[in-house]
Every structure is written in structure tokens, then in C-alpha cells.
Amino acid sequence: MNLQDYKGIFVFTQQVDCKITGVSFELIGKAKELASELETDVTAVVLGAGINTLAEELAAFGADKVIIVDNPELKDYTTEPYTQVMYEIIEHYKPEIVLYGATAIGRDLAPRVSARVHTGLTADCTKLEIDTETKDLRMTRPAFGGNIMATIVSPRHRPQMATVRPGVMQKRKKDPDAKALVEEFKIDLKPNQNYVEVVEIVKKVSDKIDIMDAKILVSGGRGVGCKENFKLLQEFAEVLNASLSSSRACVDAGWTEKEQQVGQTGKTVRPNVYFAIGISGAIQHLAGMEESDIIIAINKDESAPIFDVADYGIVGDYQKILPILTEKMKIELAVK
Template sequence: MPDQNVYEGVLIFAEQLDGKVSNVAYELIGKGRELAADLNTEVTAIVLGHNIGHLADDLAARGAQKVIVVDDPCLEHYTTEPYTSVIYHAIETFHPAIVLYGATAIGRDLAPRVSGRVHTGLTADCTKLEIDPDTKDLMMTRPAFGGNLMATILCPNFRPQMSTVRPGVMVKRPVDHEAKAEVLNWKPDLTPNNKFVEVQDVIRKVSEKMDIQEAKVLVSGGRGIGNAEDFSILEKLADTLGGVVAGSRAAVDSGWLEKDQQVGQTGKTVRPDLYFAIGISGAIQHLAGMEESGYIIAINKDASAPIFDIADVGLVGDWHAIVPALTEAIAAEQAAKEEN
């Protein structure tokens, strides 16, 4: 068992791609500041890549009090071994009490590798993080049993305490361009070994659709839409409002939408300013992914649907009649404003 008195501070893995920090890293810094305040300590962000020194100021503006920059050509593209080696050596060198990663494709690959190398626990896909006021341990809450209940997990005997956190769950701090952070340009040993791989080409998926986690307006459909073709009606509403279409797990499982359009416990967590829930009953797994939306409008023919419990406005009726009429009214209002 490690001497826990040696471990102090909150370390955030600040994932970046092509010189741009991911939104979940900003969210983790925001939550990290809250956790650090409860522990009377500081938040450190560690960013890996090549030619990324400029990101230190960006991370400071988002709330990082210290920034560790690891700049090396072999870190230009994410590969498992060098990234794992750097984070492992950072933990062994700086002894953070808490390490947080985004539950992204990279975070989900990296975090368990580091966990195994450090010999500590890892709680995956957390939706809530708090400090136990008595023990000062990190309480990591995540869905369990298919999202039907929430489990709070502690790691009292090993350090650091580590978790991956779902994007869109935590809240970013306001940007403060006057904020400064202590910056350390760190050079750990990165001698290639037989686990290093060479990236010969990077092929990115090209999509004209906005990521649903970035959209300010989401028009989301569920099982009640009935078929893939009728999602075109939702598309018209979304286009009129400058938003994008999303859906429930039922819509994705039916093949009506792509997986990256899924909102909910097994999809993405979203916080748009305006969320339309159309033909969605409101199962707890879906609510967990969108209940923090700014304004929720629910349309469902079942007046007892749970979605109405969290909706700001609820419309009971046939969505086939309501949505086209709503789209037409919004378009007419927009046209009138343009004329004036």
C-alpha cells in the first residue's frame, strides 16, 4: 500500500488533437478545480504532443493552475505505449492524488493501461465526482446494471485515484485570458521499445454534420418516430432552427440514425440551449444524457410519458401534425423578421 501522504493534487490529462484541446479536458479542469478546493490543493493539466507549447496559455485560461507540457515528435499522433509511458512517469514523479481522463476513444485506451502499470484502481465513465468530507477520498459515481442505478465507487487503499469522465457531464469554467499558470516543459525518457508503433497515415472521418455535443439546438427522435424516412421531418425542423438531429438508443438500434447521433447513457451526454424530445418516452438512460439541457420541449402522444416530468414545455399529440406546423410557424416568423 502506498504512503498516501506523498500523493497530492489533481492531474488532468488534457487530450489534444491537431493542436486543439478537447472540450472534455476543459470540463475536467473545471471539475478538478472544485475537487482541489475541497482538498486545499491545486489542479495540474498535462498535455502531450508535438509543437504544442502554445496550449499552456489556453489551459491556464480554462483554470489549470499548473501545466506540464511534454513535447516530442513521437507524441504527435496518439499511440498507446509512449502516451502510457509519459503518464506513468508523471504519476511516479509528481504523485498526484487524483488523475482524470476524458472517456473518449483515447482516454478509454490510455487510462486502463496507466492503471495497470501504476497498480491502482480505475472507475470508468463517471458522471459525478465528489470528495468525501470525512475521509477526503474521491467518490466516483457511474451508471451500473445498464443504467438502472448509480454506483459510487471509492479507492481508499491505493493512489492515485483515477477515473474517466463522460464528455458533456461536467461544466467548463469561464475563460479568463488574464489567468496564468506555472508551466513546466518536461522531458521524460521516451526511448522507443518493442511496444512503440509507427503511424504511417492518419485517415479522419469526414462529416458535414455538427457533433451533437457542440450543437446549441438538438431535435431528438425516439421509437415513436416509427421509421428512418420520417426523420426527414425532424431534419427540416432542425435546419430551420440551425440545429442538428439526434435520437434515443431505440432509434439507433433500429438503424434509423448513426451511433454518433445517440443521446443517453450509452450514447453522448449533451447540454444544448434547446432540446426537442419527439416520440421519446423518457427512460432514465435517455434522461441521463440530456436532462441538463437549457430548455426542453417534449412532444409525445402519451400524456403519462416520463419525459414530461423534466420538460419545460410538453405537447401531447401526434408529432406528425405538430412538428410540420411548428416548423412552418418558425420559418414564417424568421421570414417576417428578415423583411423588417
């Protein structure tokens, strides 16, 4: 393998019902940073049916080029045809780096593609950077249950591939005047024994907001004490029209659901306001919320690490403080 033959950064742009997922814009933003160090460009690859209108939006968020594969067989995601297409694109264009969002689709597709092109894959990355000496991609991810951070490089194989958690990277500011070179890639898909038939797609509307989309989060940690005590946090969250989240310790204890977990082994969030209640501030948790606009911490331990990242801190018993805050907020909001 001649590594010099591989150039450019490709981003698998996930779309569902012709709507691009947020992590794809985040990856394009990060890819632009990496590309500036490698003096190369960023290509968004989008697969589906009836998707030609998406190129303009991808350009607005930073894509220099857009490769569109428009095929009726790609309308709904299934593993084999998507893998065939990505394999052919990689073989044809030879990108140096390929990035995927660590979504259900990305986590299914990326390992299939990496195996087919005989390269490595670093999953669930939280940090990407270019090695200043070798120009290899340094891919950092949690390891051993989130207790350490491992940085992985792929010096002898191309493309370098990674899946990246949603919410970790920052998408670029939209530029409606930006333009991208658009290319349609044609491929004859070949059904084989790995094909599956999609019989029916059932869409369920949930009244719960994904914590990654929440503007305000009220988050509890081990210091909350028990599942029943989360009622205080829930009442406070309802007054603020906020969502409830937690640390891993609460999920492990059965106090909250996995989908509410913030941290290295949970979700990465960037709300406008993050209330950290009874959360000590272990590095594994901080990695998932430290980019919040405003962090407000309540903890009995004045030396808790959470106060090092908090914009505002209250030292004391949350069971006494939170009811007061709840009532104060009710009055304030009623006046407004």
C-alpha cells in the same frame, strides 16, 4: 503504499494538432471544484510536440499548474510513448487523482497507465464527488447497460483514476488574466516491442455536426413509431438548422445511428434548445440531456416523465403537431 504521499489533482489534457479538446477544459473545471474540497491544486498535463503555447490557455480555464512534455515522438498519439510519459509523471509527482476524457485517446491511454501504476480505473464516469468523511473520490458511472448507476471508490490505492464523458462536466468561465506555474518535464523515451509506427494519418472532413456541439437538437424516441417517421423530424430540424438525435430505443431498432444517441450509454449534450419528440423521459435518457438550456417536449402521454424536466410541453400527436410547427417556423424565419 502511503496514501498521504499523494497530493493534487492531475488532468490529462488531450491536444490534437496543438488544439486542446473541449473535454479537457471541462475536466479542469470539475477538478477545481474537487480541489477546493481537498484543499489542493489542479495540474494540467499536456503531451505533444510544439505545444508550449498551450499553457496560457490552460491557465485561463483554471489550471493552477501546467506540466508540458514536448517531444517529437509525442507529436501524434500512440499508446506506448504516451503511457511511458504518464507513468513517469505519476511516479515523480504522485498525484492523488488523475482524470482523463472518455475519448478514443483517453479510453486507450487510461487503462494502460492504471495497470502500469497498479491502481484502479473507473471508466465513462458521469459524476465525480468527494466523500465528506473519507475524502476519497466517489466515481459514478452507468452499469448493466445503463439500467443502474454504480458509485465506485478506491480507498487503498493511489492515484484514483477515472475517465469522464465529454459534455458531462461544465468548463469554467475563461479568465484571460489567470496565470499558472509552468514546468517542462523531460523524459528519455525508450522504444520497445509495444511501439507502433504511424505510416499515414488520413483526415476526413464530415459535413455532419457532432450532436455534442449542436446548438439545437431535434430528438426522437420510441414514440416516433418507425424509421420512416423520422423524415418529419428531419424536415423540422432542417428548417431550424438543427441536428437530429435520438434515444437508445431508436438506435437499437435501427432507426438512427449510434452516433446520434443521447443518454447514459450514448452522448451527453447541452444544446441551447432540445426538442424531445416521442421520448418518454426514462432516467437513462434524461441523464444525457437534462442540462440543456431549454427543453421542449411533445408526447401523447400527459404523464410522461419528460414533462417533469421540460420547460415547455405539448400533449398530442407529434405527426399532427410537427408539420404545423415546421410551417410556422418557415414563415417566421422567412420574415426575419
